[in-house]
Amino acid sequence: MKPLLIRGGRVVDPASGQDAMRDVLLRDGKVAAIENPGRIHAADAEVFDAKGLVVAPGLVDIHVHLREPGQSYKETIATGTAAAAAGGFTSVCAMPNTIPVNDTPETVRWMQSPERGASARVFPIGAATRGSMGEALTDYAALREAGAVAVTDDGKPILGDAIMLAALRAAAAVELPVIQHAEDTRLTGGCSMNAGALAFRLGLRGMSVEAESSLVERDLDLLRQVRRGHLHVAHLSTSKALNAVRAARRAGLHVTCEVTPHHFALTEESVGLYDTNAKMNPPLRGEADRAAMIEGLLDGTVDAIATDHAPHAAHEKQQEFERAPNGITGLETALGLAISILHIRHRMPLAGVLALLTSRPAQAVGLKGGSLSAGSPGDVAVFDPAARWVFRAAESRSKSKNTPFDGWEMQGRVRLTVSQGRIVFRS
Amino acid sequence: MAETKGPSRKAQKLSTLSLFQQPIHPGSAISAMNFSVAAVRQILLAADALEREDPLRRAKRLAKRRVALLFYEASTRTRTSFELAAKALGADTTLVSSLSSSIEKGETLKDTGITLKALGAECIILRSPYSGAPYLLAQTTGLPVLNAGDGMAEHPSQALLDLRTILQRLKIRASAVNEKCLRGITLTICGDVLHSRVARSNALLLPRLGARIIFCGPEELLPESATAMGPGVSIERDFDTALRQSQVAMVLRIQAERLAGLKIDLDEYRRRYQANTERIAACAPKTPILHPGPIIRGMEITDEVADGPQSAIAAQVANGVPVRMALVARALKGGRR
Numbered sequence A: 001m002k003p004l005l006i007r008g009g010r011v012v013d014p015a016s017g018q019d020a021m022r023d024v025l026l027r028d029g030k031v032a033a034i035e036n037p038g039r040i041h042a043a044d045a046e047v048f049d050a051k052g053l054v055v056a057p058g059l060v061d062i063h064v065h066l067r068e069p070g071q072s073y074k075e076t077i078a079t080g081t082a083a084a085a086a087g088g089f090t091s092v093c094a095m096p097n098t099i100p101v102n103d104t105p106e107t108v109r110w111m112q113s114p115e116r117g118a119s120a121r122v123f124p125i126g127a128a129t130r131g132s133m134g135e136a137l138t139d140y141a142a143l144r145e146a147g148a149v150a151v152t153d154d155g156k157p158i159l160g161d162a163i164m165l166a167a168l169r170a171a172a173a174v175e176l177p178v179i180q181h182a183e184d185t186r187l188t189g190g191c192s193m194n195a196g197a198l199a200f201r202l203g204l205r206g207m208s209v210e211a212e213s214s215l216v217e218r219d220l221d222l223l224r225q226v227r228r229g230h231l232h233v234a235h236l237s238t239s240k241a242l243n244a245v246r247a248a249r250r251a252g253l254h255v256t257c258e259v260t261p262h263h264f265a266l267t268e269e270s271v272g273l274y275d276t277n278a279k280m281n282p283p284l285r286g287e288a289d290r291a292a293m294i295e296g297l298l299d300g301t302v303d304a305i306a307t308d309h310a311p312h313a314a315h316e317k318q319q320e321f322e323r324a325p326n327g328i329t330g331l332e333t334a335l336g337l338a339i340s341i342l343h344i345r346h347r348m349p350l351a352g353v354l355a356l357l358t359s360r361p362a363q364a365v366g367l368k369g370g371s372l373s374a375g376s377p378g379d380v381a382v383f384d385p386a387a388r389w390v391f392r393a394a395e396s397r398s399k400s401k402n403t404p405f406d407g408w409e410m411q412g413r414v415r416l417t418v419s420q421g422r423i424v425f426r427s
Numbered sequence B: 001m002a003e004t005k006g007p008s009r010k011a012q013k014l015s016t017l018s019l020f021q022q023p024i025h026p027g028s029a030i031s032a033m034n035f036s037v038a039a040v041r042q043i044l045l046a047a048d049a050l051e052r053e054d055p056l057r058r059a060k061r062l063a064k065r066r067v068a069l070l071f072y073e074a075s076t077r078t079r080t081s082f083e084l085a086a087k088a089l090g091a092d093t094t095l096v097s098s099l100s101s102s103i104e105k106g107e108t109l110k111d112t113g114i115t116l117k118a119l120g121a122e123c124i125i126l127r128s129p130y131s132g133a134p135y136l137l138a139q140t141t142g143l144p145v146l147n148a149g150d151g152m153a154e155h156p157s158q159a160l161l162d163l164r165t166i167l168q169r170l171k172i173r174a175s176a177v178n179e180k181c182l183r184g185i186t187l188t189i190c191g192d193v194l195h196s197r198v199a200r201s202n203a204l205l206l207p208r209l210g211a212r213i214i215f216c217g218p219e220e221l222l223p224e225s226a227t228a229m230g231p232g233v234s235i236e237r238d239f240d241t242a243l244r245q246s247q248v249a250m251v252l253r254i255q256a257e258r259l260a261g262l263k264i265d266l267d268e269y270r271r272r273y274q275a276n277t278e279r280i281a282a283c284a285p286k287t288p289i290l291h292p293g294p295i296i297r298g299m300e301i302t303d304e305v306a307d308g309p310q311s312a313i314a315a316q317v318a319n320g321v322p323v324r325m326a327l328v329a330r331a332l333k334g335g336r337r
């Protein structure tokens, strides 16, 4: 593989605090050098002119559904990571709700095998319970040994008090976070959107804010009983749950959390007349909750922007709203939405936005990566922070096109993505 | 997203779903909001005219046109009256119900719709347990879709026949229908509002003609968020108080099939919300009493009231056919305004 010299760009690396004009040389899959402009001489290197562009660590998404094994008609590891590359992501954590559920070291290894043809590094997350049935714990040490970076039953919660406590304890013993999909499913049967006036008007049963916050509060109570336990709350969507996390963090608990782009970009109004591309779980909430997500991102309570990339085939989404599956794709729109909304509209420094997409998510699940300095993995995202562009779902690299952001104009466009020294996307 | 900075939808919305979607046919009746006030007047005038018309002449209007009834839920009143309405206009009808078709074998609504269209259906009358289903059918077939009830969402033909019944009782002619024709009229809708598509469609229709709607019922069956149906809708938990302010009343049954585990104390419910002789005599001695059916006698309404002189229940049923004739005719003419 030819070395790659990214020349003339502005290097923004939240992990080291660096924000300066630098040239970056990638060699043998690693960052070989970062120097003042013009200082690196590598005659054998391919040169990429990054003038006017931001050179950042490859983005890290700790919540994606790659659908393999078992549902390759929705997405494969190859197509999902191609979409990741197009969005500037070089590391993705793959949720275990595949078919079969990823609850064994064999599946963890299978997902990471070179034969999957991944364009980004894939970090599997193992099931917290066997078959994600919420009854018996999986073997956390073996999952970790095989490469799993966390455990979760995402798609559904770890509901029982005793099993959740056991999961937190077992995960703490092997230093893995437990990622919770916080939804008290005893309160959400038959529900397909946020509870409230709009749900009433549309004749849909609504998921209450409390269905999320009560489970987060329960989990925090359990976490207090576990030495060195680490709880990570997936796709937080309500002000109430966010406040619980904020208070627990202040009290010294090791709790981290993520927010999706759609929960800080959209409200339940997007459901419109039963648009299934606005159906996800947790559901889009009201404006006050959306604003609270923004606030949590700005004030540091939220550790990560994670997409919850959830591809579904067109025929699955073309069903009655209540029957259509939850979720939307998100890998290719995350950076544009984050820059447009957090950086441009809310004036969050670019380094802060990038921290939410690189170093902080990497730290939340203990990944190597999410940083850009000599010796770190050759994972780089180069983007034009000023470019305005229109996202077209039809042009998406993902196998599925279920997105509410089709036709959206946003700012910040990926120009080059490099995974382990190899160019995996260029526009 | 109106700001100039940040993401916007000013780029043309070209949804991935929309690649396969057709515009909703203007002859569709999916929501009560599909009818402007002028359209309501037109429909009611058409209902009057069709009702008066010589049956033999009437049967030539849609002779041999094809209308499909697609019913995923049991129905007596609505199905029969839509069918009679279509037949009275001369149309051929075919009934596809969940008990006797491949929809039990897992065929999607989209595919069933496409199949019916391929068989020559020009209009589909749909009843579905899923809120919003008629939009999906209209978008995937491009045909006019008449909503015969979708989940908890809407039942617009029922709202129109309720309106016709109310206007008859108040001696207001269809030609007089406008934004003010029901000014000063309050309709109390009492009972299981939460699960009622009839309540929703009425609340979307009648206030636009000047009426006020009072929803009445216990918290479990009537959440505070119900007032968000729109202007002119309020909540009064006490049935007597609501009745005393009303010129028209409607009672609803408790929809046991949609309660989803909710437990209601039925004795308490009867005590507080039943339309019985004592309550009606004391609080609403002249008020017409409507009920969209099916009636659970002895529960939300007593025999005496249901069969008594104030009951408009039979009139509602009778109004079903002319109103639905007007809707079917409108659908097949492409949404005459």
Ligand SMILES: [Zn+2]
Pocket (backbone or CB within 6 Å): A154, A155, A156, A181, A234, A235, A281, A282
């Ligand atoms: Zn989840």
